[in-house]
Amino acid sequence: MITGERMAAVDENAAALGVPRKQLMESSGHAVAGAVRAVADPGDRVVIVAGRGNNGGDAFVAARFLDEYDVTTLLLGRANLIGTDIARENWDALQRADYDAREVTDSAQFELPDADVVVDAMLGTGISGDLREPAATAAAELNEADATVVAVDVPSGFDADAGDHAANGVDADRVVTFHDTKPGLADLDAEVTVADIGIPAAAERFVGPGDVALARPDGRDGRIFVIGGGPYTGAPALAGQAALRAGAELSFVAAPESVAGEIQGYAADLIVQPYESERLTPEQVDGLVDTAERHDDIVVIGPGLGTADETLAAAREFLESYTGPAVVDADALEIVPDIETDATLVCTPNRRELARMGGPDTDSLREAVDEIEAFAADLDHVVLAKGVDDVATDGERTRISRAGTAGMKVGGTGDTLAGIVAALLEHADPLDAAAAGAYVNGLAGESLAATETHGFLASDMLTEIPTALWDGGESDD
Numbered sequence: 001m002i003t004g005e006r007m008a009a010v011d012e013n014a015a016a017l018g019v020p021r022k023q024l025m026e027s028s029g030h031a032v033a034g035a036v037r038a039v040a041d042p043g044d045r046v047v048i049v050a051g052r053g054n055n056g057g058d059a060f061v062a063a064r065f066l067d068e069y070d071v072t073t074l075l076l077g078r079a080n081l082i083g084t085d086i087a088r089e090n091w092d093a094l095q096r097a098d099y100d101a102r103e104v105t106d107s108a109q110f111e112l113p114d115a116d117v118v119v120d121a122m123l124g125t126g127i128s129g130d131l132r133e134p135a136a137t138a139a140a141e142l143n144e145a146d147a148t149v150v151a152v153d154v155p156s157g158f159d160a161d162a163g164d165h166a167a168n169g170v171d172a173d174r175v176v177t178f179h180d181t182k183p184g185l186a187d188l189d190a191e192v193t194v195a196d197i198g199i200p201a202a203a204e205r206f207v208g209p210g211d212v213a214l215a216r217p218d219g220r221d222g223r224i225f226v227i228g229g230g231p232y233t234g235a236p237a238l239a240g241q242a243a244l245r246a247g248a249e250l251s252f253v254a255a256p257e258s259v260a261g262e263i264q265g266y267a268a269d270l271i272v273q274p275y276e277s278e279r280l281t282p283e284q285v286d287g288l289v290d291t292a293e294r295h296d297d298i299v300v301i302g303p304g305l306g307t308a309d310e311t312l313a314a315a316r317e318f319l320e321s322y323t324g325p326a327v328v329d330a331d332a333l334e335i336v337p338d339i340e341t342d343a344t345l346v347c348t349p350n351r352r353e354l355a356r357m358g359g360p361d362t363d364s365l366r367e368a369v370d371e372i373e374a375f376a377a378d379l380d381h382v383v384l385a386k387g388v389d390d391v392a393t394d395g396e397r398t399r400i401s402r403a404g405t406a407g408m409k410v411g412g413t414g415d416t417l418a419g420i421v422a423a424l425l426e427h428a429d430p431l432d433a434a435a436a437g438a439y440v441n442g443l444a445g446e447s448l449a450a451t452e453t454h455g456f457l458a459s460d461m462l463t464e465i466p467t468a469l470w471d472g473g474e475s476d477d
């Protein structure tokens, strides 16, 4: 099962792997033609009703594979308003090759010709809400017609993310959906087939630009609350700054007053909130939980906290009473396996921390993917295991990020990662945030390595994060 939103991400990843959308559209159209052939008799009249998105584009391709039938293609709207280049190219091909393909520019004039089979290619996964004109009139006619209705991908009006159906959507007899079934299709009174359109498995398995697009914030939003510092001061500062670079609006750092000034000294952009102590202790917990929950903060707990018994006890108490989202990193990780919490955690262990938590101890995370997935399932939290390849898993779904460079072995790159993931958690689901965060952090390192071959620092990566997040993930397709 895949949502329409995730499908768009996987398709962008496929393009980055060298399988562009136009190729997928060709396969989709071929599959649609197969579904038509399954219900039509030779010489039957087939009417394609197409919209101006890629759903329509799939059907323009299908028309070329249906020469043995009497096919008419109706485009709802003007051809110059076709939304994508690939759909337009396939429309143009129909025109040049003399297919019967016409524009319907006035919904009042829409009249469905007599047909044995109607292909519903008005709207696919790009829809929101009830059908607007001219699709609404066309859908009503399709639903009245005495023809077999074959829907492309989803019946027009169907929300492939939520599985809901617009009140005025198309009632299809058959649905040919692409790559994987969509939520809610099984509940329809229609025969659904899934067509393999040649998306490489790697487009789902490996994190790519589509994952970044899915997790990317639109603008500035979110308050990050880093609980860190004590024996170390750089780590919480890096995490807080990375979150700002990844779109967070405000980054707070709660730290012992003995080091608060030092942390503030690293970055004017952080809001440092000192507490009276040398290190984190259970006494601070109620206040920290209250602050985080009152402001709907996204917490990063761990960077630079150290491993004093009372600090770990405090981290434990914090996570046991906090109920929001949190990235758990560094010293705070070892307590996670024995706590009960209602918080939504993304745990970001490196090799040593993963082993200490009870996960596999290995140099090749990629070879241990199944074990890491089982470990996350057991833990019941998202795990982002950091290594040469990073593995993000929620125990059921697993993605591997291959981005990054050897220079990132330097200290501090895990702190930037924690901050990026926290910022993405504001809008993205925890697994999506973890996967995209790992990739963006890796791209930031790669872009720095392009100019500073040796000896770059995690703090130098901070300025690379925005490009990695907003431009670096784009494919050329």
Ligand SMILES: NC(=O)C1=CN([C@@H]2O[C@H](COP(=O)(O)OP(=O)(O)OC[C@H]3O[C@@H](n4cnc5c(N)ncnc54)[C@H](O)[C@@H]3O)[C@@H](O)[C@H]2O)[C@@H](O)CC1
Pocket (backbone or CB within 6 Å): 007, 008, 010, 011, 021, 024, 025, 028, 051, 052, 053, 054, 055, 056, 057, 058, 083, 084, 122, 123, 124, 125, 126, 127, 128, 129, 130, 131, 132, 133, 135, 152, 153, 154, 178, 197
């Ligand atoms: N993502 C993928 O991997 C692939 C997608 N393909 C096809 O592309 C489709 C998605 O294409 P698009 O994203 O272009 O979206 P659609 O073809 O679903 O159309 C989106 C258009 O519909 C309009 N629209 C949205 N809500 C509406 C409403 N309530 N009433 C009337 N019009 C409305 C929007 O203005 C937008 O221009 C898929 O369903 C599938 O058929 C295939 O070509 C192959 C691969």
Ligand SMILES: [K+]
Pocket (backbone or CB within 6 Å): 055, 120, 121, 122, 123, 124, 151, 152, 153, 154, 155, 156
């Ligand atoms: K459709």
